[in-house]
Amino acid sequence: MTVILEHMKGAIFDLDGVIVDTAKYHFLAWRSLAGELGFPFTEADNERLKGVSRMRSLDILLETGGLSFGEAEKLAMAEKKNRLYVEYISQLDESELLPGVSAYLTWLRTRGVAIALGSASKNAGFILDKLNIAGLFDTVVDGNKVLRAKPDPEVFLTACRELGLGPQDCVVFEDAEAGVAAGKAAGMYVVGIGRPELLKAADLVVSGLHEL
Missing domain, CATH: 3.40.50.1000 (HAD superfamily/HAD-like)
Structure with missing residues (x-):
């Protein structure tokens, strides 16, 4: 080559x-979290999350929904998203x-x-x-x-x-x-x-x- x-x-x-x-599973987990927070999260929104860390991804998601939270709340949200994601990827082979x-x-x-x-x-x-x-x-x-x-x-x-x-x-x-x-x-x-x-x-x- x-x-x-x-x-x-x-x-x-x-x-x-x-x-x-695994991007599809990240998307499903982030979308679920956004739904709980009361705003839609689309595949187009998800493009901004590619290649960035979990906490930065959360910041971008919250920006999309026009929301802001303290560090402790954000850490709890990130952990919740990760639990959802791990449930999805546990089926990988x-x-x-x-x-x-x-x-x-x-x-x-x-x-x-x-x-x-x-x-x-x-x-x-x-x-x-x-x-x-x-x-x-x-x-x-x-x-x-x-x-x-x-x-x-x-x-x-x-x-x-x-x-x-x-x-x-x-x-x-x-x-x-x-x-x-x-x-x-x-x-x-x-x-x-x-x-x-x-x-x-x-x-x-x-x-x-x-x-x-």
């Missing part, structure tokens, strides 16, 4: 929209892997490429276990390990360090604009997963890992 991909030493993957589509994921990760393994997950999700390890692919990752950097959400590069730089590699040796695989920006800010080559018109800052855009 490119010389960079042929010679990369580390591959860092986002989770939602790259490995598995390998059949929900996006096309080409297992084959591409296995191929990278055979070539000696180190593999990391770099996700805002605090449920990343649980999800990888449900999908039966946790053993393909050398390290998991998620919302439990980092403080700053994408587009801050912290998650990818942390993954890079945990792999023992420099940013120039790693390639980021991302489906969200904020994630692409984070990868570029980290000084890494970025493969966008999705639509080119939405991921203009990526170095390469493909529709999914099956293309690679």
